[in-house]
Amino acid sequence: MSKRRKTAPDFKTEAEERAFWESHDASEYVDWGVAESVRLPNLKPSTKTISLRLPAALLERIKIEANKRDIPYQSLIKAWLAEDVDRHG
Template structure:
């Protein structure tokens, strides 16, 4: 196995793994499942213009479900993308 180099930052590490085969550096036969309960996916803030009436309907539905309206929008978007199967 080749030693994994030290990386200056995440971008350098990403570039390395895009250009190299991990099987040269890791013995995947020894890999074990890992649980990372506190890991949160990276998120990016966006600005989205919605008609006021639509936003109010979303807020009412979120309140009915007792969830934040932004989380409900995110869930709906994820469900639709998953339904597309892409």
């Protein structure tokens, strides 16, 4: 016999739903044993804008490297940071 699940309330806003799930155990509402995996190929990871001060000469060198690789310099900086964190993290 399966466990009886609670019914989640109807939410008026996304913020209200987020607050609810932050304070409630989803296992009381969802039977994860019957859940199916989904792929979301077009979902982009969330990003946060930051301000980063670089010496002008360093930024120019980065832009030259990015131009050689035909990618935006911000993308090159992100790739380099990710590689370094993976290597040292």
